[in-house]
């Protein structure tokens with residue numbers, strides 16, 4: 163009875179803490195400007211099913227795709243097992259789904275195989291990161307927290323899977339002993355090999371079984387609460403992020419409506435633009451970006467597929483689209499903390515551009531869309547880069563001087579080079 | 594086969610004055626108008642249009658920059674000024690269909706002009722060539738033979754990833770009976786030439802090497818006789834790269850339009 167009360171209290175507390183943190187994340191995303199991505203719901207749903215559920219963009223790299231797929235399926239399926247743990251925990255039952263008979267045996271059997279798969283997958287991931295030191299997973303922007311974050315999660319998953327398997331092994335032994343409360347249920351294709359490692363006495367087996375059970379569920383609850391601080395948030399955000407992803411051709415940049423009104427008024431004096439609230443052109447800080455950009459930042463898994471295909475990064479320039487996403491998230495978190503402390507009007511004198519992302523980075527981008535194409539969960543780093551450029555050019559007039567010359571030429575001659583418009587048809591004449 | 598253009602290029606203004614309407618407007622673009630290398634491609638596109646008897650016209654001095662480099666550089670004001678002025682001209686002539694030799698013009702007019710009041714049926718010249726081949730109007734006969742030659746095609750970002758056009762240019766090369774070799778990074782995984790996003794008009798940021806060199810090294814790995822391009826900016830970057838690698842004796846950089854003109858003996 164005590165353990166049931168304890169279980170219920172811990173679970174409720176964990177869920178409450180998670181909701182509290184999730185609300186904060188959503189609040190932070192709402193720092194961003196409005197954007198409408200509710201058109202074509204059917205196409206959006208299909209995109210989400212294909213890209214997030216079906217992992218269609220992962221297959222480009224078959225090895226991590228296969229490993230990731232095992233871990234992902236493991237995560238999805240093991241939720242059924244968590245449901246049983248919850249019921250058992252609340253009502254003091256044991257293996258409450260055991261009554262399902264052969265179906266239950268099949269389920270537990272497949273969980274065990276998946277658990278082994280997850281175990282192996284995570285181990286290989288750890289090796290790739292820390293021993294093989296894959297370039298994509300060891301870039302400068304991953305020093306410190308992002309590196310330990312990735313390792314913590316992999317180690318935790320390995321520990322959780324180990325606990326699950328040891329728990330089953332102890333349980334099976336208890337079942338064989340006919341111990342009270344341990345009904346005969348489940349099949350144990352993997353953990354049977356662990357049985358010999360365990361003690362024979364009923365008392366110690368019960369202690370091990372209960373210990374692993376608690377470790378397993380507490381681990382899962384802790385994992386849940388770790389997500390909002392981690393790149394592993396993508397296991398939740400991948401779904402809305404792909405649902406709201408850009409459905410237009412990648413080459414198409416948005417036409418800024420605020421500019422349209424001003425340009426119309428310039429070209430046609432009789433046009434009166436609708437009253438609009440004074441905003442900034444482009445983005446200086448996270449609150450100038452749209453909520454889509456900010457949700458992208460929370461979704462980023464820091465996998466670096468974007469950076470590994472970025473022509474600027476490949477040729478040794480400072481720009482890394484992954485860093486753009488990480489910087490945006492870091493800045494958003496900082497602004498969020500400021501709001502918690504001092505309310506929304508507070509200005510800490512910092513901004514996304516300059517304090518996080520340098521001019522050198524944004525001007526190195528060729529707008530080639532390789533990063534957007536490569537991202538397995540449809541994140542768009544280019545949209546942020548473009549908005550930062552817009553701020554630099556339209557609000558500050560601070561473009562590289564050769565860019566200013568090009569802009570001047572377009573303005574005066576209708577071409578980015580200094581040629582006379584009268585010469586435009588010369589190609590047809592001078593042969 | 595000569596580079597000379599022995600045909601009159603009709604402008605919109607002339608056509609309208611004669612009371613005629615073209616089937617298609619040829620949007621030449623700034624590079625196609627002023628860049629010496631790109632001018633050759635422009636003339637070849639005219640030769641193709643003339644050869645197959647499509648009634649076309651150019652805007653001539655009435656054409657102005659689409660605003661693409663301004664938009665990618667972040668100057669939305671200048672972009673929209675350019676766009677709205679161009680749209681006024683295009684709508685004034687009641688233009689319905691546009692072909693262009695530049696993926697940047699193609700992308701901008703096709704995707705970004707509709708929201709500003711200019712909706713047209715826009716195609717890239719490689720798509721036109723693909724259609725003409727399918728219709729049997731271009732045959733890759735009577736001209737230079739490309740049989741057995743090694744050709745590798747570089748995907749322009751704004752044609753490929755930007756708009757999903759991967760097959761049309763390859764189709765134009767397949768009919769040549771040449772040996773088409775793909776680079777390691779091609780199609781949706783293609784590597785930029787380094788000119789897009791207004792990079793064409795500035796010095797690159799410091800790094801280990803320039804992007805066009807990286808790309809050329811990859812192209813040369815396929816041991817090509819010809820590197821095929823479909824964009825005047827890619828043309829500049831790739832030609833510069835080939836020169837830098839001192840390979841211009843062995844490797845030619847040619848636009849799909851130029852290859853088509855040669856193969857058809859136009």
Ligand code: SF4
Pocket residue numbers: 468471472473474475481482483526527528529530531532533534543544547
């Ligand atoms: S769009 Fe910019 S950031 Fe993205 S891959 Fe291309 S150059 Fe890199």
Ligand code: SF4
Pocket residue numbers: 461462463464465466467468469483484487536537538539541542543
């Ligand atoms: S933006 Fe996408 S591709 Fe880049 S690191 Fe984040 S998740 Fe990976």
